[in-house]
Amino acid sequence: MSPSPIFAPDGRPMYTIPIADRPPHGPLSTKIFFPLFFNLAQLGINSAQFASLPLLLIPFVGRRLYDAAIDWTKDGYGRLLILITVLFGPTSLVLTTDTPPDLADLVERDDHGNMTRINLPDRLVIMSNHQAYTDWMYMWILACYAGHARGLTILLKASLKNIPVVGWGMIFNDNLTTAQQFFRFIFLNRSWAADRSNLTRSLTRLGRNARSSDEAAPNTLVDGIGKPPNGSGADTDGDEAASLLSRAKEGRMPLWLLIFPEGTITSDEERSKSVRYANREGIPDFVTMLHPRSTGLLFCLRTLLPQIPDMQLLDVTIGYPGVPYGKYPQEWYGLGSIFFRSVPPPTVHIHLHLYTDLSSPSSPIPSLRTPQLAHPSQARAFELWLRGVWTEKEKRLSRFMKTDQRFVGDGGEQAREVVPIRQVLKWSTQYDLRDGKG
DSSP: OOOOBBBBBTSGGGGGGGGOOOOSSSSHHHHHHHHHHHHHHHHHHHHHHHHHHHGGTTTTTHHHHHHHHHHHHHHHHHHHHHHHHHHHHHOOOEEESSSSSSSHHHHEOTTTOOOOEEOSSEEEEEEEEESSSTTTHHHHHHHHHHHHHGGEEEEEEEGGGTTTTTTHHHEEOEEEEEESSSSOOOOOOOOOHHHHHHHHHHHHHHHHHHHHHHHHHHHHOOOHHHHHHHHTTOOOOOOOOOOOSSSSSSSSOOOOEETTTTTOOOHHHHEEEEEHHHHHHTSSSOOOOOOOOHHHHHHHHHTTTTTTTTOOEEEEEEEETOOOOOOOOOOOOOHHHHHHSSSOEEEEEEEEEEEEOOOOOSSSSOSSSSSSOHHHHHHHHHHHHHHHHHHHHHHHHHHHHHHSSSSOOOBTTTTOOEEEEEOOOOOOOOOOOGOOOO
């Protein structure tokens, strides 16, 4: 169920009009209370993060205590995003899939039909197209509903860490040479020469923490979508907090690494760069997206797979309704227009395809079973594979924008799960200090 849209004087839904062309709109109460509420809530989370710093002084267990506290705030930030969406920008996630994952197993619901959990693996590299600056926010909410928000790491443009308050939650300088994130996000300059050492250091830490939590966790395995198997002793009492905070292994730390291979959202400037690249490669340019950069994604997969053999790759396609073909979604859906002026997308469409068994010789993804620095021909093979994936995304998004404003998965035209973002989750205290090994 989607919220009722605001209409312009001519009768058009406001979300179908570019932000720059919209008449004055939005309730005064939202313009007052949203910035007040959001900034105070963010300041509270930042204060909790700063207050956690003295934990690092405790011998032996200080790093574990600190990491557990930061994981708590990362999960809390996901819940804050849910809350501001409920209060100021209500919408629904519309999920479709190409098997795997199986749509029938993707969303768990209670006897009343309310979503209790989204079933996705706890160890994922997620590659997504980048339509608008809201993409990361809806992916964070998805992680929260899957119970894995405390393990979310996002690769972001380095410029974002300079945003006051927001940037504080994302970065903290713990020495003169290394940026250590409060949220442990990875900030990139979009230059491989400048980013390689930072990325290597960050990925090594992520892999080390994942291995440490595996070694400390009891041997309670999970199935392919992150649900405890029958007879594993999993909690079945329907408690909301337990069902929404996944413990794939008891004490096992989730890891979701979110990458936008395009590097940024579409714009006139970025479109011209994409056209030049297409001309140089002798291929058609995309209309709905930019051409992806493969180097960083391949490096992430090659670095993490030897450390986390059960790591999987989730391909995500995001679409927003009301945006004409060939236009830029950011010009229809900005963070300010959604929450400050109360024009959210009526639905956010997310199409999922999961690549499993990445270490297997039968994996359709080339060049993953080689060292981080492989022969250029192997990097080229991965680049061509990724281009093929983006070509399919282009077809999917083109149909979405030109025709029925929805994605079609393996189940056909009507196969989709609609998840209204309207549940303010109970806070969980289920953090195991073994998760946060430094």
